[in-house]
Amino acid sequence: MINGLKFYMALCSGKLTYYLLRIMPTGGKSFPGLVFIKIAGKDALNKLAKRQLDMGSVLITGTNGKTTTTTMIINLLSKDWKLSTSVGNNTLFSLTTDLLINKAQLGVYEYGIRDVKHGTPDLVSDYMQPVGVVYTNISREHTQVAGVKNPFEDYLYAKTLLSRSLKKGILITNADDPNVTWIGQNKEKDNTIVYYGFSLENINDLFEINPVKCPYCHEELNYTKHYMGQRGIYDCDCGFRRPEPNVKLTEFIVQDDSWKVTFNLDVYNYNIKSNILEDITLNLPVVGIHNLYNILCAITTYAAFSTGENIKENIIEYYSNYDFEVPPGRFEILDVDNKIVGVGQGDNGDALKVNSLLMTNYVDEELEFIYCTPDANEEEIFEDHLLSINSLNPDNLIVIPGRTSVDAAKDYYNIIEKQYDSTFIPLEFDFEERINKIVDLVKNSNYKNIIISGCGEEIYFWDYLKKKLQE
Numbered sequence: 001m002i003n004g005l006k007f008y009m010a011l012c013s014g015k016l017t018y019y020l021l022r023i024m025p026t027g028g029k030s031f032p033g034l035v036f037i038k039i040a041g042k043d044a045l046n047k048l049a050k051r052q053l054d055m056g057s058v059l060i061t062g063t064n065g066k067t068t069t070t071t072m073i074i075n076l077l078s079k080d081w082k083l084s085t086s087v088g089n090n091t092l093f094s095l096t097t098d099l100l101i102n103k104a105q106l107g108v109y110e111y112g113i114r115d116v117k118h119g120t121p122d123l124v125s126d127y128m129q130p131v132g133v134v135y136t137n138i139s140r141e142h143t144q145v146a147g148v149k150n151p152f153e154d155y156l157y158a159k160t161l162l163s164r165s166l167k168k169g170i171l172i173t174n175a176d177d178p179n180v181t182w183i184g185q186n187k188e189k190d191n192t193i194v195y196y197g198f199s200l201e202n203i204n205d206l207f208e209i210n211p212v213k214c215p216y217c218h219e220e221l222n223y224t225k226h227y228m229g230q231r232g233i234y235d236c237d238c239g240f241r242r243p244e245p246n247v248k249l250t251e252f253i254v255q256d257d258s259w260k261v262t263f264n265l266d267v268y269n270y271n272i273k274s275n276i277l278e279d280i281t282l283n284l285p286v287v288g289i290h291n292l293y294n295i296l297c298a299i300t301t302y303a304a305f306s307t308g309e310n311i312k313e314n315i316i317e318y319y320s321n322y323d324f325e326v327p328p329g330r331f332e333i334l335d336v337d338n339k340i341v342g343v344g345q346g347d348n349g350d351a352l353k354v355n356s357l358l359m360t361n362y363v364d365e366e367l368e369f370i371y372c373t374p375d376a377n378e379e380e381i382f383e384d385h386l387l388s389i390n391s392l393n394p395d396n397l398i399v400i401p402g403r404t405s406v407d408a409a410k411d412y413y414n415i416i417e418k419q420y421d422s423t424f425i426p427l428e429f430d431f432e433e434r435i436n437k438i439v440d441l442v443k444n445s446n447y448k449n450i451i452i453s454g455c456g457e458e459i460y461f462w463d464y465l466k467k468k469l470q471e
């Protein structure tokens, strides 16, 4: 039991910190939440959430697309409700900060998890007692955390814990991804599960994929269709198979410079306690297959948690004006001294694949790849990265360490060096030095097309690199 006085002291200190920070030049979005938690303890978060949110909260997690999807969900749901939100900076402190200053009807929070110890998804779930948990997809990423090997099974388990306290709520998950489908199936007893997925014949992933294991029996899954990476139509000899989605992408037509897409919805709505049935057609700019998954996830979540009124109109209105902004640090194509330079974060197999696909639209001459490697104990990520490197088949390959270990980077280099004209640059773990060297490489390169991607510590590295390249 939390002492009432302590709770209110923490509340006041947290709020005061927020107002002080607002008038300070640098800001520090997570700091007030940190102050609150340090004084009142994490347990107080439960009391705070109950006090500040009428309906409760929706938590969003996954490996790819979290930030973009959460942004769309927030924009859509804010048509219906007053929201408390946290996006981009997905820590417990940032979430708490917003709760401190915003009394709202519904909370919508992006929450990133690398492992149980650092992400404490179990505690976040217990304290927040969400009414909804949303999963985008889960693929191999962060196979090392703070110097310790983080096996995929542990990473997946950590993500499942975010829905541990979900009862009589809605879990929204991607039917095309076996890992997050498994999470949904394990919660079917106490909750409504809403699956979304593609229902298309004319989309097929051109990239090879590494084998995907069945989350139940750990044998290799059979795929009859690959939409994107491990997302597709799959089944297993043990009986596990891709479930029929409640929200489907049923039509995908490429027009001159736009995409016409149709979604078919049959979604349980949390507020009216019955199903929403709609067919919605949108005209979108050419956004990439990965964004179709983000949109699918966002409209599913909106349909599930909206007031239940004007869903179709609101979705059409929102996407007719939608500007696909690139989140900080993400991949972008830049013009640097008349060279086409694709640069940005690609921490996992899927992310580098998305970047590579985008790059292929621009490459018309010889290509140089400046590849930033994963760390020690991240061989799985390297394996997934290799598929993208091989499919781009660069004319020149420069390998530099992307994370802490220079030795690990050298080991990865040794695996690929013979396949390409390649160079290894053993740069120590120093942002400034690495960024300056990459800028130097680009300026002095003989190639007109250059891609710079792979692993890099956090988005700041990529964001700063992009800024330096544009100077």
Ligand SMILES: [Zn+2]
Binding pocket: 214, 215, 216, 217, 218, 219, 236, 237, 238, 239, 240
């Ligand atoms: Zn199986």
